[in-house]
Amino acid sequence: MSEPRNLPPLPGIEPAQAVDVIIGFIRAQMEQTGYRRMVLGLSGGVDSATVAFLCARAVGPDNLLAVRMPYRTSSQASETDALRVITALGCATERVDITPMVEPMLSLMSDPAQAAGGDELNVRRGNVMARQRMIVVYDRSAAFDALVAGTSNKTEALLGYGTLHGDMAAAFAPIGDLYKTQLRSVAAELGVPREILDKPPSADLWPGQTDEGELGRSYDLLDRTLFALVDRRWTIDRCVAGGLDRDLVEWVSRRVARMEFKRQQPPVAKLSLRTPGIDHLYPRRRPGSRR
Amino acid sequence: MEYRIALAQVAPQLGDLDANLEIVRDAIARADAEGAALTVLPELALTGYFLQDLVPEVAMRRDDPRIADLGRTRPDMLVAVGFVEETDDHRYANSAALLRGGELVGLHRKVYLPTYGLFDEGRFTRPGERIRTHEVGPPIGRIGLSVCEDFWHASLPMMQALDGASLLVNLAAGPSRAPGSTAGLAAIAGWHKMQDTYALLGTVPIAFCNRVGNEEGLTFWGGSRILAADGSTVVEAPLWDEALVVGTINTDDLRMQRYGMPLLADERLELTRRELDRIIAERAGLPLATDNA
Numbered sequence: 001m002s003e004p005r006n007l008p009p010l011p012g013i014e015p016a017q018a019v020d021v022i023i024g025f026i027r028a029q030m031e032q033t034g035y036r037r038m039v040l041g042l043s044g045g046v047d048s049a050t051v052a053f054l055c056a057r058a059v060g061p062d063n064l065l066a067v068r069m070p071y072r073t074s075s076q077a078s079e080t081d082a083l084r085v086i087t088a089l090g091c092a093t094e095r096v097d098i099t100p101m102v103e104p105m106l107s108l109m110s111d112p113a114q115a116a117g118g119d120e121l122n123v124r125r126g127n128v129m130a131r132q133r134m135i136v137v138y139d140r141s142a143a144f145d146a147l148v149a150g151t152s153n154k155t156e157a158l159l160g161y162g163t164l165h166g167d168m169a170a171a172f173a174p175i176g177d178l179y180k181t182q183l184r185s186v187a188a189e190l191g192v193p194r195e196i197l198d199k200p201p202s203a204d205l206w207p208g209q210t211d212e213g214e215l216g217r218s219y220d221l222l223d224r225t226l227f228a229l230v231d232r233r234w235t236i237d238r239c240v241a242g243g244l245d246r247d248l249v250e251w252v253s254r255r256v257a258r259m260e261f262k263r264q265q266p267p268v269a270k271l272s273l274r275t276p277g278i279d280h281l282y283p284r285r286r287p288g289s290r291r
Numbered sequence: 292m293e294y295r296i297a298l299a300q301v302a303p304q305l306g307d308l309d310a311n312l313e314i315v316r317d318a319i320a321r322a323d324a325e326g327a328a329l330t331v332l333p334e335l336a337l338t339g340y341f342l343q344d345l346v347p348e349v350a351m352r353r354d355d356p357r358i359a360d361l362g363r364t365r366p367d368m369l370v371a372v373g374f375v376e377e378t379d380d381h382r383y384a385n386s387a388a389l390l391r392g393g394e395l396v397g398l399h400r401k402v403y404l405p406t407y408g409l410f411d412e413g414r415f416t417r418p419g420e421r422i423r424t425h426e427v428g429p430p431i432g433r434i435g436l437s438v439c440e441d442f443w444h445a446s447l448p449m450m451q452a453l454d455g456a457s458l459l460v461n462l463a464a465g466p467s468r469a470p471g472s473t474a475g476l477a478a479i480a481g482w483h484k485m486q487d488t489y490a491l492l493g494t495v496p497i498a499f500c501n502r503v504g505n506e507e508g509l510t511f512w513g514g515s516r517i518l519a520a521d522g523s524t525v526v527e528a529p530l531w532d533e534a535l536v537v538g539t540i541n542t543d544d545l546r547m548q549r550y551g552m553p554l555l556a557d558e559r560l561e562l563t564r565r566e567l568d569r570i571i572a573e574r575a576g577l578p579l580a581t582d583n584a
Contacts, residue, residue, distance in 0.1 A: 233347075267508040270409070271471030278508060279409040 008234070008242040010220065011227040013182040015189035019054070022174050022186075026058035029147065029172045032285035037146035041137050041167070042066035042093070043204065044081035046187050046196050047175065048151040052085050053190040054174055055149050061091035065144045069133045071205075072099040078204050084193045094140065098132045105132075126205035130166025138169070147171040155180040155219065158226050159252070160259020161211070167203075168262065179226065180219040217248060225252045292430040292542045297322030297330045298515040298526075300534045302504025305339030308349055312337065312357060315372060318535060319364045325537045327368060329431060331515075333502035334373040334401075334439050334464040335385060341506045342375065346415045350377035353388065353398055362390030369396070369427060371500075373438065373462045375416070376400065382417045387436045387462045389425055397425030399436035403444050409466060409509065412440075422447055424456045430542055432457035435495075439463040442485065442499075452493030452555055457545055459489065463501040466509035479512055479530065491522035494549045496540050503533055520548040 030036060038055045042048045048066075055064050066089075068082045086093045105128050109121070141148045150170025152162050154177050162168045175183055180201065187197055201211040201219065212218050225244055228234040229252060234242070239249040265277055274280045299318035304310040315336055322330035334340070337358070338349040351358060353376055362370050369391050376386035376398075385404065389397030400419025404412035424435045435451025435458070442448060442461050451459060465482065469475035490497045496519055503513040510531070517525040517538035526538035549555065572579055 270467070270508045270510065271469060271475075273469045273472075273474055275409070275508070 006243050007221075008224050008228040008232075008239065008244060010181050010223055011179050011231065013178070013185055015185045018178070018182075018186050019057075019189055022054050023058045026055060026149075026172070026174055029285075030059060032290065033147060033171070034290040035145070035147045037063040037065070037144055038149045039065040039067060039137060039141045039144050039146040040149040040151060041133050042068055042082045042085060043151075044068075044078035044085075044196065045201060045204070046184065046192065047153055047201075049081070049085045049192045049196050050183055050187040050190060051149050051151045051174055052089060052091065053187070053192055056089045056091055057190070061089045063146075064089070064091040065140060065146060066091055066093045067137055067140050068093060068095045069098050069136055070095070071097075071102060071129050073207050074204050075202075075207070077199070081193070081196050081199070084195065088191070088193060092144075096136050096140075098129060098136065101132050101135075102129055122206050122209075126203065127163045127166060129205055130163035130203075134166050134169045141171075149174060150176065152176055153178050153180055153183050155222055155226060157263055158230060158256050158259070159215070159222070160255065160262045161215065162262070164262050179223045181223045217251075221245075221248060222252065225249055226256070229253055230256065293539050294328040294430040294542075295326055295537055295539050296498050296517055297325055297327035297535060297537045298498060298500040298517065298528060299330060299332045299336075300500060300503055300513045300515045300528045300532075300536070301333065301336060302511070302533055303333070303336050303339045303502060305341060305506050306345045306349060307339070308337060308357075311339070312361075315361060316364075319361060319368075319370060321535050322537070323365050323368060325535075327537060329369040329371065329434075329458075329460075329498070331460055331462065331498050331500040332370070332372040333500050334387070334462040335375065336372050336462075336502065337374040339506060340464040340466070340502070340511070341509065343411075343415060346375055346383050347377070350375040350383055352377060352379075353386070353395055358388055359390065359393045359395065362395075363393045366392040369431070369434075371434075371436065371460050371462060373464070383415070384419055385412065385416045385438055386419075387438050387460075389427070389434060389436060389460075391427070396427060397423075397434060397436055399423070399438065401438035401441060402447060403440040405440045409468065410440075422450050422454075424451050424454045432542070435459045437461045439465060439501075442482075442489070445489070448489045448493060448495075452489075452495045453558060453560070456493075456495055457542070458540070459493065459495055459497045461486075461497065461499045463499065465501045465512055466506075467512045470510045470512065475512075479514055483514070483516070486516070486518055487522045487524075490518040490520060492554060494520050494545070494552055494554055496520050496525075496545065503531055520545045 052066050148171045150173040152168050153175050156162045202209050228239045236249050240246045301314050319330050371389050373387050376384045385401040387399045402419045404418050406413035424433045426433050433455045435456035448459050467475045468478045486497055498517050500515045501513055502511045504511050512530055514530045515528040519525050526536045528534040528536045
């Protein structure tokens with residue numbers, strides 16, 4: 001009998017403590033910006049559900065607007081799960097169908113890439129949807145006088161598995177330092193409905209899409225690999241010696257490097273003595289920046 | 292006696308050791324064709340400058356064969372090149388290696404790490420603790436190595452001159468503070484004035500090699516140059532563009548300059564040390580050892 005393979009560990013988390021820290025963070029953001037309300041896009045998935053629970057706990061459900069933004073191919077289960085969150089929290093909600101906004105753009109995308117068809121076009125269509133949702137959420141943020149809460153997690157951010165100026169757009173990122181597997185324990189701690197915790201994660205950008213299917217690896221293996229490479233600063237060889245597949249580790253390592261651009265402000269061509277981001281450096285919130 | 296110095300004003304690739312080894316080898320080969328006795332490459336020529344958390348990924352030990360091999364092109368040619376050094380106890384330094392015939396004949400760890408304005412070096416590397424010179428034999432004699440910001444502290448080149456340096460070699464990766472304006476050109480002029488002054492006061496020739504290229508929005512300005520012991524310019528590379536420039540130093544000039552202007556011989560080192568001791572004690576709020584009336 002072969003011994004079970006010993007893999008590098010998953011990142012741990014103390015869920016109750018993490019919840020306290022994040023709620024303190026959200027309240028500080030509100031205080032520092034001078035906002036009282038928050039808005040977020042609620043998909044029915046575990047990430048946005050967790051952020052909704054955190055925001056409701058931080059500022060009260062009356063100060064939270066959750067916007068549901070289905071596209072014509074979005075699954076009914078997503079809508080059902082989103083409504084479970086609304087019911088559980090008692091926060092305000094709006095439903096904005098993005099289909100009539102997205103279709104004209106998609107109809108313009110009949111270029112040679114479409115003839116080639118396949119994944120690339122799916123990704124481009126998905127990006128259009130994610131960016132349309134961003135436009136809706138930012139419009140609702142102005143109408144509801146609210147800050148936009150981000151719903152990207154650490155696994156996504158490191159792998160660049162998200163749409164720049166789409167779902168990655170936000171005023172602050174409450175779960176941006178939680179790996180997907182850690183996030184599930186935090187969600188459970190908050191009381192996010194079981195149905196949402198148990199279903200396979202999906203961006204729901206086309207029928208049958210799942211994160212793990214698209215990434216080609218399980219979140220369990222991705223998080224073990226990222227935790228080893230990033231947090232523990234292991235070399236690729238050490239990850240492999242630790243039991244992870246070399247192809248996986250090399251793929252993750254390359255992807256983290258390739259997607260660096262999604263995690264940073266664009267570089268500025270320095271010309272003057274004080275350049276924003278280079279030598280004009282201030283806290284985001286400081287005296288005078290509160291509205 | 293005369294000897295030739297080549298300054299390789301190259302544009303290293305950020306974080307790409309293999310590409311930079313190739314760039315450096317190519318520059319050394321071109322300098323060899325020019326008959327250079329010493330080839331100088333910029334600060335961090337093997338790694339690129341704005342490394343941040345790439346530091347441990349590109350760091351090399353001082354005896355790394357990839358570095359030593361750079362000194363083998365021509366057995367009697369000296370090569371000065373910048374790299375990230377990892378010490379045995381895992382400190383990371385911004386170092387300049389002096390190589391000849393596959394041997395490390397000198398090493399300087401950047402003493403002053405700029406951590407202000409657009410610079411953040413002190414966050415990623417640790418400062419060197421030695422200011423020394425390295426005897427390399429005739430015709431050059433004794434070399435004082437330094438790295439970029441080290442030259443903004445007059446004590447360092449002056450100490451090397453007093454320590455017997457017959458040539459100061461500064462390896463730089465100077466990003467322009469304002470490349471789009473007269474303020475940027477003024478800052479570059481400041482660098483050059485400072486070098487002219489060190490050559491004059493140290494009565495010592497200077498080889499300054501600054502990189503070019505662009506990293507993360509920063510533009511490196513080049514302007515590498517060789518100065519004679521009287522502070523005059525021997526050769527100067529263009530601003531902004533890659534170049535390999537070669538200049539000749541005559542050791543008789545150094546000898547006669549020091550006879551004509553015996554500044555180093557006249558230096559009051561004991562007096563300087565006494566006053567430094569007093570200043571150090573006063574700045575630290577310590578009681579003074581003697582009456583300082």
